Amino acid sequence: MLDIKFIRENKDVVIAGAKKKHIEVDIEQLLKLDDLRKELQVKVEEKRAEQNTASNAIASADDAERARIIDSMSSVKQALKLSEEELAKVMQDWRTLMVQVPNVPDMSVPDGDSDADNQEIKTWGEIPKFDFEPKNHIDIMLDHNMVDLERGTKVAGFRGYYLKNDGARLAWAIWQYAQQFFLQKEFTPMIVPSLVRREAFLGSGYLPQGEDDLYKTQDGDYLAGTAEVATMGYYMNEVIEKSTLPEKFLSFSPCYRREAGAHGKDTRGLIRVHEFYKWEQVILCEASHEESVKWHEWLNRNTEEFIESLKIPYHTVVNCGGDLGLGQVKKYDIELWVPGENTYREIASTSYFHDFQTRRLNIRYKDDAGIMRFAHSMNSTAVPTPRILVSIIENYQRADGSIEIPEVLRSFMGKYAIEKRN
RNA sequence: GGAGAGGUGGCUGAGUGGUCGAAGGCACCGGUUUCGAAAACCGGCAUUCGGGUAACUGAAUCGAGGGUUCAAAUCCCUCCCUCUCCGCCA
Numbered sequence: 026m027l028d029i030k031f032i033r034e035n036k037d038v039v040i041a042g043a044k045k046k047h048i049e050v051d052i053e054q055l056l057k058l059d060d061l062r063k064e065l066q067v068k069v070e071e072k073r074a075e076q077n078t079a080s081n082a083i084a085s086a087d088d089a090e091r092a093r094i095i096d097s098m099s100s101v102k103q104a105l106k107l108s109e110e111e112l113a114k115v116m117q118d119w120r121t122l123m124v125q126v127p128n129v130p131d132m133s134v135p136d137g138d139s140d141a142d143n144q145e146i147k148t149w150g151e152i153p154k155f156d157f158e159p160k161n162h163i164d165i166m167l168d169h170n171m172v173d174l175e176r177g178t179k180v181a182g183f184r185g186y187y188l189k190n191d192g193a194r195l196a197w198a199i200w201q202y203a204q205q206f207f208l209q210k211e212f213t214p215m216i217v218p219s220l221v222r223r224e225a226f227l228g229s230g231y232l233p234q235g236e237d238d239l240y241k242t243q244d245g246d247y248l249a250g251t252a253e254v255a256t257m258g259y260y261m262n263e264v265i266e267k268s269t270l271p272e273k274f275l276s277f278s279p280c281y282r283r284e285a286g287a288h289g290k291d292t293r294g295l296i297r298v299h300e301f302y303k304w305e306q307v308i309l310c311e312a313s314h315e316e317s318v319k320w321h322e323w324l325n326r327n328t329e330e331f332i333e334s335l336k337i338p339y340h341t342v343v344n345c346g347g348d349l350g351l352g353q354v355k356k357y358d359i360e361l362w363v364p365g366e367n368t369y370r371e372i373a374s375t376s377y378f379h380d381f382q383t384r385r386l387n388i389r390y391k392d393d394a395g396i397m398r399f400a401h402s403m404n405s406t407a408v409p410t411p412r413i414l415v416s417i418i419e420n421y422q423r424a425d426g427s428i429e430i431p432e433v434l435r436s437f438m439g440k441y442a443i444e445k446r447n
Numbered sequence: 448g449g450a451g452a453g454g455u456g457g458c459u460g461a462g463u464g465g466u467c468g469a470a471g472g473c474a475c476c477g478g479u480u481u482c483g484a485a486a487a488c489c490g491g492c493a494u495u496c497g498g499g500u501a502a503c504u505g506a507a508u509c510g511a512g513g514g515u516u517c518a519a520a521u522c523c524c525u526c527c528c529u530c531u532c533c534g535c536c537a
Binding site for chain 1: 457465466476492493494495496497498505506507516517518527
């Protein structure tokens with residue numbers, strides 16, 4: 026959510042920002058409602074002031090005087106009630122519009138409609154040249170009995186999977202390595218809830234717009250698609266000590282996504298599944314653009330370094346306006362080379378929000394001047410499994426059908442390669 | 448699932464209809480004292496929205512929403528949450 030004052034004072038910026046994100050929202054209508062809101066608020070407050078004055082007088086009045094004042098207050102009460110009802114109606118529309126107003130994208134965000142318009146800003150690593158026809162991860166993993174997709178769908182339904190044998194072991198190895206790698210960087214490790222109440226989804230910006238992408242329980246709770254939701258909810262409605270900022274979390278959770286809009290895409294394999302596991306980096310920092318940018322770059326670089334240590338070719342793109350979420354100011358995607366598809370596929374995403382999330386979540390701190398401020402927030406994927414397996418396995422496949430284990434994973438895996446089966 | 452208790456400021460904790468935005472304590476800030484610190488003492492210290500250059504001032508907020516009343520932290524209703532005991536249980 027944006028500050029209404031900011032919207033009022035920067036109407037054109039907000040309108041241009043929404044346009045850049047290809048998000049429809051009627052700012053003019055919002056401002057009209059806001060004028061009305063202020064007008065009615067003054068009206069209501071004047072009436073209340075009158076009532077408060079009378080109430081105080083009654084407390085110290087004699088019986089006759091008291092009866093007289095009470096009598097005269099009935100008309101004030103009527104008028105107040107009418108104005109209050111009017112204000113309530115306006116406020117309802119006002120709130121509906123307010124949660125639809127997108128955060129303003131950064132100047133450096135390129136124009137564009139969709140992920141096709143994202144701009145590559147970095148490439149790393151040599152794209153492997155195979156002297157044989159590289160297989161995709163599905164075939165390789167089936168060959169090694171690392172995954173069972175048929176029983177996955179039998180038991181879990183569409184997009185279901187079992188990781189087995191070296192498939193499971195490789196996932197665990199990555200988890201262990203990721204902990205070792207990221208926890209060197211002074212994060213607070215957390216295992217966070219996936220089953221989360223509605224409030225934290227509203228606060229982090231996944232609701233009300235993202236209802237279709239979320240699984241919902243019969244109790245009205247939702248399953249989170251990322252540990253970001255519970256991690257951001259951690260300090261919801263709290264005033265935190267400035268001295269603890271920046272607060273850096275490395276959060277783990279199972280993640281659940283309905284993939285409602287992706288019916289035809291990636292229907293087989295481990296790229297797009299309903300249930301997966303993710304380590305997420307989340308930061309709360311002081312309310313300054315410079316701090317936000319600094320930590321955003323830092324987060325993204327952490328993940329790049331992690332991928333570099335696995336020696337997998339990747340590129341980093343800056344997402345275009347049309348590919349940004351409601352609250353995001355700027356986002357980088359890191360995409361890993363997938364030989365089986367001869368393209369890069371997204372593995373991680375790093376965004377910052379300024380105070381868009383913390384305003385909704387009401388996460389504040391007191392600055393040095395004693396002023397209450399909404400903290401800034403940003404987050405980044407550290408590593409998702411099983412999606413990361415796709416790139417590891419496809420890039421590290423060998424002509425004889427075996428799979429080399431990336432050097433950094435060997436100690437966790439206990440071997441150098443997943444050997445060819447007979 | 449059954450029974451009970453409770454949600455008040457950064458924390459703790461009084462307050463059962465009328466200057467209560469809310470006592471006291473802790474924490475924090477400033478001062479006195481000290482070589483310095485601690486202790487002690489004195490003073491200050493909630494947030495949000497509106498008006499005013501400012502001093503200041505109006506409104507709202509005691510889990511959320513509704514109701515009763517001239518007036519609600521206080522009474523009533525609904526919901527949410529927390530705790531305790533019993534049951535069940537990885």
